[in-house]
Amino acid sequence: MENESEVASFPNTASAEVSQSPTPGVVVSLVVGALTPDLPEVLSALALQDYPNLQILVLLRQSDEEQTKQVKELVASTTPGAHVTELGADLGYTVAANAVLRLVDGESGFFLLMCDDVVLDVGAVRQLVEEMYRSNAGIAGPKILDGENPQILRSVGYAMDWFGQLDDPIEPQEIDQEQHDAVRDVFALSSACLFVRADLFRELGGFEPTIEDDGAALDLCWRSHLSGARVLIVPSATARQPHRVPVHGEADERNRMMTVASLTGSLRMLMIMPLLLVATLFGALVSVIRGDGRRAVNLLGSFGALLTRSGSILRRRRRAHALRRVPDREIVELQVRGSASWRRMLRHGSNRAVFAGHSVTQGPRKRRILITAGWAMLIIVLFLGGRQLFVSGVEPVGQFSRLPDSPRDLISEYFSGWRSQDLGSSSSQATSMILIAIGGVVALAQMGLVHTLLIVGLIPIGWLGVSALCAVVADDRARLAGVFAYAAVPIPYVAMATGRHQVLIAYAVVPWALHFLRSFGGIAPSVVDNTAGDVIDHPSSEMRLQLVAKLSLLLAVTLAFSPSTVLVVVMCAVLWQLAAVLGGGSTRAAGLGLAGALTATVAAVVLNLPWTTRFLQPDAWAVIVGVDTNRPSGLGWWDLMRMDTGPAVLGGLVLFLYVPLFVAALVAKNSRFVWSIRASVLVAGSLVLASLDAGHHLPFRLPEAGMMLVPVAIGLAIGAAIIVMSFGIDVRGANFGWRQPLAVISLATLSIALVPVLTAGIDGRWGQPTTTLAGQIEELLGDTASGDFRVLVVGDTRLVPAGQHAYGDGLSYSLIQNSRSTMLDQFTPISDGSDQFVKPLIDAIAQGSTDRVGRLMAPFGIRYIVVPILDRVQSTSASPLPVASGLTQSLGVQLDLRSVYSPTSMVIFENMQWIPVTAMLSLSAEQGTNAGGVTALVDNDVSGSRAALVGTASWRSVTEEIPAGQLHIGTPFDSRWRLQNAGQSVVGMASFGSVMTFESSAGSGRLVYDNPVTRYLWVLLQMILWVIVLVALFQPRFFGRRIIPVSLEPVVSFEDMSQ
Template sequence: MFEGVDEGLVPSREWLASPPSVTAVIVCRNGARWLPQVLDSLASLPHLPNAVVAVDVASTDETREILGRYLHPASIRTAPAGTGFGDAVRIALDGAPQTEWVWLLHDDSAPGPDALAHLLDQATQSDEIGIAGPKLREWPSLKRLLEVGVTVTGTGSRETGLERGEPDQGQHDRPHDVLAVSTAGMLVRRRVLDDLGGFDQQLPLFFDDLDLGWRAARRGYRVRVVPAAVVFHVEASATGVRQGSIARRPRRDLRRAATYTLLANASRPGFLWQSVRLLLGSVLRTLALLVAKAPREAADELGGTLSVYLRPGAMYRARRRRAAASRVDQKSVRERLLPSPLIPYRHGLDAVGELVNTLVGPAPEMTGRRAAVEARDDDEDELPVSGSFLSRHPWAATVLMLALVALVAARSVIGSGYLAGGALLPSPESAGAWWSLFTSGSHDVSIGSDAAAPGYVVPLALLGTLFGGNADLAVSVVLLAGAVLAALTAHRLARRLFASPWIALWWGATYGVLVATSGAVAQGRIGSVVALAAAPAIVNSAYLLTTRPRVTDGLRLGLWLTLATAFAPLTYLLTAAPLLLAGGVLLRRRGWPSIATALLLPWALLGSWMWTRALDPGAWWWEAGRADAGVGDLDPPTWQLALGHAGGPGAATYATGALVLLGLLALMRTDRRAGVLVAWAAGLWGLAWASLGAGARFTDGISSGPAWVGVPATLWVAALAAAAGMAADGLTERWAERPLRRRAYAIGVVLAVAGPLLATGWWVARGVDDPLERGPITEVPAYLADRAADGDSTLVLTGSREEGVSQQVVSGDGTRLGDEAVMPPPEAFRDLDNDVRRLLANPSTGVLERLGTYGIQAIYLPAPADDALVDALETVPGLKPSGSPEGSRAWTFTTESDRTPAPDSALRPIAAYIQLGLLLVVTVAAAPGRAREVR
């Protein structure tokens, strides 16, 4: 009946001299679709069983009539609805001939040629072999492997050791001992089945085979898989094609069966650990299913697990029965037959890899027209694709190369210490400091503050928490790998913009290089890096919103916009006007709720921190980190802005010239004029903002500095590159018969490749340091920083009497990333400024006492300390000279004062937790729903 089974060499089969008796048991339930072929395959075996008994479990189709045509009425049993597999086998064997072996089959499992004889070949080799099972292959494809023996992981998953859809090419054809074999084709000694008490009645449908094999192994019997014996299995119950399944909630029953099997068979020392592990794992999976918007599956997951824990008596009896029957050490069974404890986590990494592959792999979308072009045979997806990794996975190879280039470029800032410099402040000691900063009503920075924390600390805190609390690692990954992240989001957008995958690859990689060579990385502008990495995702979400205006699309766009705005608020202004214009032109009334959702969400999630931008327009130019990166005035000439450069170190000034030229040439292609003009309009919008901010200074109410226009300037060049890509899309076929135009196209390709390659070479050669660096925090000496544990701060004075003195109050070892946004406003320092002037002009202990009310207990002059300031402070009564690095000076107070309580807002923590709760709700609502199979 089934062809293509390689029977290999036929063994001598000494058992044929005295053939063992076999009873075949077929359990049926609404299997009329497959039952005739199963019975025909059984009847065509060269070596037939001595008896065949079928059990019909309340079938409502033609199963009973089919059985009547093939079998004697005395060989047909009837079982009531809801009867499990083990009970059905028990009903079949009651009154059946007493044979040496029982061969179990499903109504959707057809034995291959000589399957029974191959099973007996192995089963009769030793009396220790109590169970033998075949190799299962998929029916109807016939070639894909399902199981060659099975075991169970510590998390309750069936482990077959096979890849999904793995074809049978003889790679698993060695007979070997396993924990269990499937009941579809299981050959079990009758005395062994009776000795074990049959199948556990607590497992009517799932895990009955694993439990029986596990108990057999503990009893001292061997379970053997025989790959030469092949059974073809539909898996009708598992795949949902069978009508009238006895499992109303399959996932719940599966989880219950897995938990029950693992706990019932766990060793005594491992029972407690396994109980905790399974419960925690189930809770985590439940949360993941809720995030995936699968509440029914989440309820089944947790309900199935708890149903075992809520019946301790049943578990106690199950474990007692197994302990009484056990004759083999549990440790021996675990070492021989159970998989590595790392297997579940390896599968978890595979799942993460699949998730990453959706981002870096080919476009998952396919229109109905493209999908209907051709129908492939089942064999086609089993053939390996030849060629190098680059030819088979060009985008993945490009991402790996970009990552390698980014790693080499960051060579000088990889190591110990903190990543800082330019606009980037050192990270806090742990991610917990960011959580505390966001949820606290009072901040121990400078003289104390109750300001609202910036929104960007939340994603950094989340990432740092995922990295084991390592805040510096989170910042390093975002900043140093930001170009790679930007390339990933850009390529995802490019797959929507361009029909040619090679143009999509070029634009994605080019965008990543533009981010790396914009100067943002070298200048420590983490806000610009995140905003530029999120920009393609914003455009992509906006495109989806304008084509299918749904609230969930508005939420996704709003989340991306919130992320970018939290790091670089100017992104909001760059997005709002084009989105409103696109909505007015394309959607009119029907899309406004979604657009309003997207534009209002940042105001809700970022709270009062966002509202201050509306009250102070200059604050829109602020980005995460220092307002002044210390790279001089950022006033690039017009020609540099036209090339997309915002000024400062770390920018590849001339490398973008080819992209600008290609963008201009793109206007010449008239049949793609619409897309090219849209790209130009987007680019000019960015260039307009870059021109507006270049050379300007801004203040956010706390500090001031020159405006950095790297985000709009980079987007300007990226838009011109997109225009060039749109114009080039499809030109190869159109100009195939025109040699002159082909040469022009070739020149364009050279320009398109040369620009990014030149920028990449410059990126690698220069590196990303200066002013970015990695090292220790040296704002104040370590012993002064340690005094922060007692609430003491240090007054740091810089400058000279002739040029003016600047003062800063430092808590701990200095300002950390996030602290700069919650500093007290300038007006809060008026009294302190007056006290510092009195200290230098007319020192007295009274001045020190007033300074002490701010928590100041030390004064520090960094190198080179001004001699006039040193002379003035040496005469101050109540100051004691202390050790300090060469060229600097430090004094500690000998007097103590009661510190004035720092400002504290009772509403800030409440608002912060509301924002976090809203963020969680919106993220769950915006997340893609769990894919459900349509049968």
């Protein structure tokens, strides 16, 4: 395993000063991953070093036996005195380099830590040793030149800003003219070659083992500064390294931010973390504008990792605190002010790199400018189209009900076992409640901002999803064409105008879901391929686990808000399987994608337990696909192709997007042809299903038309991307024929199809009305001075806001608390008293079986009955929907209902017999509750009750003085409610045959709801399940930290080297 040969004899041409006294030992730690073409030259350069006291350790960090044998033979022939140690596993560079701490005994020397592609100049080690003594430094690094052209500079050390961004003083392709040849202090060095005092490296504990990239060197140098040691660049020592194109991923950004959070002083952390958040958000925005959506996601995910990896950060902070000998203010003086990345962008953006007298090609730069301009245009369209909504907020039209005011109340209600919506019930809470609460906490309780982002923010999320999905074409311009096509369809703008939140969720989620399914199945991007079928690159098991965790998390969040969107995702996975058969794609990859979709769907259902037990009820399908709303009559094939589901200016121009899809199937070849067929099947299959559903030709209902058209839009986007790429590969270079003009025509139609998106936001609201039905109800009926109450809204299904209950014959009804509906009202509980108690009351109105329906409604706190007429979206003054025959007339003949002033948009009746939701009953009402039953209610006047304990909720108790009598609660009877009154606990009794009352004594009183223990157990289980998925997603190192699996003993001693 180890080569125990003697130390090689090195030529001694050192200076007289060094040779007259014992020279300190230098141990070279060369970490070798595999036998590369550069390794022989690297070893030869080490053998030719003119420093006399040098020992070489070759650390093999891979387990392939053949590779190990070849490396050993090369080392033996090139540097026969070197020690070769097999670390026995595929380790990262930093973990492997730290092995030198166990292989070398003593501290009176130096470590030279090198990658296996760095070629040292003959005198590099000697120069580094001399400068370390001369400058009393702790870490030094050589000037690194380009391996192919030594005139080009690669690294001369780095400065660093407050946020961990490195500032490289070298311009791209800068020629070495000795302009950087002064020895100077730097904040960090390249990890390719580091010269470190052995005692310092031991004190620092080596590299941080959780970092694999250049961030490891930054962390090491920063900790060196904390200990008081200097970090120098020594330009007289030179090295060469082949140029490697840097690939900046999430790990780089995450390591940078974690290093900042780990090593910044405690007091400065209070300032740095908010600034880091602002810098991250700004960097993400700039990345999106420049067309680099992946980096934007990496930045945001990396900042989020500061929370998920807080344990690792705390561990590193404790280690840094033990090292700290220099106050933080002196470290700040070593850092540059402002943003290094901003300076770098300004500096590099204004200069043209010159190499060998020729300008660097501007092709990639021009392409990047095009992509940046394209994304900038989309962002401008987004902000201009919704400018009024960003300023004043989204109006509560359709499903865009407002959010509750307090995230704290949402968290408390979520842990409660009582659901306050409708009449109230003992039931599990929807997971969306806690997700909205978390959003409110992140937004610092600015629930209006959360509401706007939860709606408008879905549009750009969909664009980014299509950009990720269209990455299969491996051409940025083609991807942008796909994004523009997706942005051109009228679906999101119609949804904004009509208040269809479910459609917007599908618009945002489905592209991302398909992207994850594509990656899970192993369908890889392709540039130019000469074989038919998909390009397959199956991910590793670790990546597959991460992908299914991403998809599970995505569908779990989606299911909490829109179960029907998950159904659309599964439908698309099935259509992809069909497309693989028809288009010659990989059926195995498509099958894996379908399996991934089903697995993630099951995981999403489990993650939303216990709320998803709602799907076990008889009306489960209606819960999944929603109430039969927003289903325009007479939608034919032509209407669906034009996506004519609502008001859209010039929406018919979307038909031009079908031309590129059709042409792509004719001109594309190889994997591009497969993708054109996949897109065509997605479009055709979705249109067929939507048409069958619109014509009521299926035995079950599907999600509303707008959602079914989202896969059509995705297919059109893929078609646009394919035709752009095929034009450059399959058409332009081929012999002239019918393909060229057909492709040119299809490209021209793309620009025509973009016209609607430019006109949709002229009013700054995407056609959304400024006055809404829900807003008017809240404004006119929102006075709670007389106590808490409910509003019963009954009318056309297309007009009834909030959570709807189907009544029949195109009618629905909903109950609104204190006249203000919220987004949480849209989620129906497992058990609810609305159908049991409220529906019979509407039956009594329709049948005219009683003229005292107001008294029957009184125990439930129903104060107002509203019949909607105009919502200014589905029903306008110019084209109103018909009101159900006889509905207002039947309400008008009721003796207990009084017609009040109403705007033209609705008819309002007030129930003069109403009882506040929590109230002390009047004497006449007490007689009614004692008698019980419907007859007693009809025969007794129940008015005159006084509100008490106003604002009581299961998670919030209100204490006040109450008189002796009967305390009424207008919710279905539940034994978990108790009245704490005058030091005693009072049990409730059934009242009016449906609700409950408490016998109270004069004194202090408050209502308390006893949460069941099972509720807390369910919440705990749900938290554990979500943590498991998050662990699978982020795969923290502490669950599988790579260690050296072999026992290492010292093979070199500095004491022996000094003798």
